[in-house]
Amino acid sequence: MGRGGVPRPTGRGVGVLAAGVLVVLVGWLLQAPALVFAGTTLVVLIVAVTISLLFRTADVRVTRRFTPDRGVAGWSAVETVAVLPRGGRTSGTVRVREQLPFGRLSDAEAAAVLLVPGRASSAVFRHHDLPRGRHRIGPLHVDLVESYGVARRRVVASGVAEFVVVPEVVEVGLGRESRALGDGSRRQREHSLAGGEDDPVTREYRRGDPMRRVHWKATARHGELMVRQEEQHGLPSARVVIAVAAEGWPDARPTLPPTSRVGVRAATAAIPLVSDAFEWAVSFAATVAVEVGHAGSATVLTTPGGTLVARHDPDSTTMFLDDLADLRLDDAPGAPAPAPSPREPVVAVVSGLGRPDLDLLVASRAPGSSAVAVVVTAALPLGAGLTSRPTRPADGRARADDRVLAPDEVAGALRDSGWRVVETDSSVDVGRLITTSGVLDD
Template sequence: MNAPRRHLPRPTRRGVGVVVAGALLIGVGLGLSSLPLVFAGVALVALVFASLVGVAIRVPSIEVSRRFAPDRAVAGWSVVETVTLVAPGSRSPVSVRVRDTVAWRVMHSSEGRVTTIPGGGAATVSFLLDDLPRGRHRVGPALVDVVEAFGVARRLVSVPGRSELTVLPEVVPVGRGRESRALGETGRQRRDHTSGGQDDPITREYRRGDAMRRVHWKATARQGELMVRQEEQHGLPSARVVLPTDPANWRDAHPALGSKLPVSDGFEWAVSAAASIAIEFGLAGSETRVVTLDGSLLADHDPAMTPLFLEMLADITLGDEVDLLSPEPAPREPVIAVVSSLAPREIDALGRSRGPGVRGVAVVVHLDSDPLTPDDSGEGSPGSVARALRETGWLVVETDSVADVAAVLQTPGVFGG
């Protein structure tokens, strides 16, 4: 473990008050030629100086641990972080003020929690982390102000050690859990045909992107490597969600605080919509692939592996380079695209995400509510994209990044109903 980073000692508010009081006593004592007052003033100033020297020379060793409730958070919601502090080797109580370091905002000193670590024991403080952004975040190091016994001097210690907080995209209930007509009779027949099962199914080697539910454990044990059922590749009807990840496709993209990675409110709305669409298709018994405009696979939702799917979506960032291609669009495979700004060539690429006999649904996200976003006009803007997609046969639903995701997805026709 790395050594704690220690900052220069400083007087506390009490310490500053003691120094001011000492200076006044010295001034009054000199004015009145009163040695006792001068002595008292010098003693107060000396106390603060000695305390500063003391915390400069020696600060108790402090260790921290964290836990989050819930351990997996949801974007836009909050989580309670509990920090446990111990001071190994210290037999006397240690007074501290604690705050933590988070990636998405600055936690100010006024948000610190004051506690006392008992000698040989532990103390806990809690923080409410709200308005969480989606992704995997490092929390830490903890910033601990150690206050000496008289409470007049302190020293900030940066305690090493970080914890990971996973924030999943928000999934909203759409209310179309019954099997959608958009799944198609062919998909249902495929599923019914394969549900009978076989005693000795054909297997092949596991490839990246295969759902874990397809793993055949007996064959895996025999071969000594992960094997999947060959005939189950089409055991479930499938659906496709198209999600552009280029920052140029989201006009409100800007560098994030701290990481400087591009972030976009419109894109976050789209990720939540993509997650909700996939879960809804899963309730109807369908497997859903979330892909980019060029067909690269971002995440694959198997109804039996929803937590893993949401973690995959938590990892998606604007500008991601994805080199895993998804299977070609299947006939009658429902396609829902969640887009905003597209160039003409990207509109053509989006058209290739539809299989034979598929109309396709496009949810076009306007960003007019953001005052820093360029006007919704001109080539490539959401307005022009919506018009171009209608002309090429898409069912277009227009919305904005502050609309209720569930209400938009309940629009007639989105799920084929």
């Protein structure tokens, strides 16, 4: 069992205390010792019962199950908490409430659980409108209520669980018919007909390699998993670019977990930034990558600066979405992405951009490649919007020639560079936009 709180009277206990004090006062005014004694007895009883909770514990083991086992951003999930008493003295009815990083369950949402030694009891919580991310669920708060309901003590059961919420992927159904990406499945069939199964060009297995690439003859020969090198290189790819700089997303704002109790200065440095428009962009990028996978092609997801965000191929969707669950605004730069291949289609989803990122995005298009940019405007309240504004470099001094271009400026610059531009806002349905804009048809 984890830490315990200070026992407190319940609403009923406060009422009994008030009644006891009132009886004492009336008895004193009326010079009635019997009333004074009765009132004093009530007060002492409540105080004694409250103090007795200091010696009561709830030694329980907590396990959690989520349905589905991975959440989807914006959707709901059901959490089933099983509570098993571990001590023979732990019994009776308690109320349990989960501690969440993305919201707070009120006392009214606490679930009543009957603890019986040797038997697990369950409580069910439904979490709505899940935010994308890798969340730490727990610990469980357990309210020990005195049998007469006049006092309670809240204790915290040890143990937490991780719950991954991935971006929403919209089923579009265009990937298998895409003219731009259809070479993926065709090349795979040609490779198979050409005897790719016996391809001797192999290397050792690395984390993230699809199992379909395992070369079993080479594996048996080397005594460790080997994968086909040539097939990996031959798998056609597309490039999806997503802007992650918070300064370019007009609705980016800080958020603080509701359970945090750190100081203001310490909290400010660790507060993550969130943006509804950026969440829309992550869902768009995930949907495009999965559709590209339906066409038999791989996807490289990068930032405008060429930093690798994630990889996706038809056999790695779960891992890819897990990587996107971790993606945050202003993420630190990672490893550089591989250079774009000739004729590799590029789909970018951006909003405002600084001039350096815009120049790098234009340069990310390989010779002969199609390039589509989806420029997103945040669905802001009436009268709000993003205008060009200076960025603040590391030395803290803003320069007039170093600014974030507004979405309409970004769209114009990309059109001038030969990109096809689709302008939208984050209230538009991702699937409808992909279907009607022809993003996958170039």
